[in-house]
Amino acid sequence: MKSPTPRVSRKKVQIKPAGIILHIVLFIGALLFAGPFIWMALSSLKSFEQIFAVPPVWIPDPFVWENFTNSLAAMPFGKAYFNSFYISAIVVFCQLLTCSMAAYAFAKIKFPGSNVLFIGFLATMMVPMQVTLIPLYIIMDAIGWVNTHLSIIVPNALFNAFGVFLLRQFIMGIPKEMEEAAVVDGANPLFIFFKVILPLIKPALSAFGIFSFIGIWNNFIQPLTFLSDQDLFTVPLMLSTFKGLYVTDWPLMMAGATISVVPILIVYIFAQRQIIEGIALTGVKG
Numbered sequence: 001m002k003s004p005t006p007r008v009s010r011k012k013v014q015i016k017p018a019g020i021i022l023h024i025v026l027f028i029g030a031l032l033f034a035g036p037f038i039w040m041a042l043s044s045l046k047s048f049e050q051i052f053a054v055p056p057v058w059i060p061d062p063f064v065w066e067n068f069t070n071s072l073a074a075m076p077f078g079k080a081y082f083n084s085f086y087i088s089a090i091v092v093f094c095q096l097l098t099c100s101m102a103a104y105a106f107a108k109i110k111f112p113g114s115n116v117l118f119i120g121f122l123a124t125m126m127v128p129m130q131v132t133l134i135p136l137y138i139i140m141d142a143i144g145w146v147n148t149h150l151s152i153i154v155p156n157a158l159f160n161a162f163g164v165f166l167l168r169q170f171i172m173g174i175p176k177e178m179e180e181a182a183v184v185d186g187a188n189p190l191f192i193f194f195k196v197i198l199p200l201i202k203p204a205l206s207a208f209g210i211f212s213f214i215g216i217w218n219n220f221i222q223p224l225t226f227l228s229d230q231d232l233f234t235v236p237l238m239l240s241t242f243k244g245l246y247v248t249d250w251p252l253m254m255a256g257a258t259i260s261v262v263p264i265l266i267v268y269i270f271a272q273r274q275i276i277e278g279i280a281l282t283g284v285k286g
Contacts, residue, residue, distance in 0.1 A: 037261070044068070044254040051250050067255040071242075074252055077259070079231060080238040085263075087149055087234065088216040094157030095212050096205055103167035104193050108179065118168075125161045133225055140226060151226040152234075156216060163208050170204035171197060210271050214264055235260045 043051050044067055045060040071077070106118050140151040174197065182192045198205070220236040227233060233241075239260060242253040 044258045067251045071252040071255040080235045084234040091156045091216045092212045095160050099163035102164045107168045107171040
């Protein structure tokens, strides 16, 4: 006799009203957050008259693709892109190194006053950057770094309280037994940091590196304060030159702004998994 074929039970998917409402709210929120970006992208393809038309013209008619070529030709965006890329790369590399070392010290090395020092370190996050601009300008002027990229690279590369906090929380979740095993094998603290700790915190390093890159790429106030030579301008500062005293070429500015966000979108699209993983695992403690 043949054994009866087992029936595969199919569970009906129940759609809950609360889930529908939640997805509708999230969809509306996504549209609200994406609205300015969509308007910027559409405005980059409009003529000057269409941007200020009443009622608003949502879809360009016709599409003015020349705005992008004219934007790139009007200002030396190639040089500005190079400046932003290499400044961001140097700052991100240095912040990953300095913040991870400081985070390891706060998380694993016990010394008198470590908790008080860490709280004071975090307190600097509540100080607006604008408050420190004048003292920082005086220091940069005294050492001759005004109108150089060093005035932007060095202050940002050496210090980032958010990065130290993020990486410290991640390192605290690493079991002590792994470090103890390395010590038994004769490893020194420097070897433990580079060979044991860093490989284990790659998700947090990736997430913080992306946040750092976006922050430095979008940095406007520091280049505006310290740079005066157009050959040294970064992309955000170069975009501001489209705004004149009496008239602003909004189509070209929107086209330039759309081009400027392309690197950030590429970084986020290819690294969103690392961002989610790094943030999700940061709060896990052993």
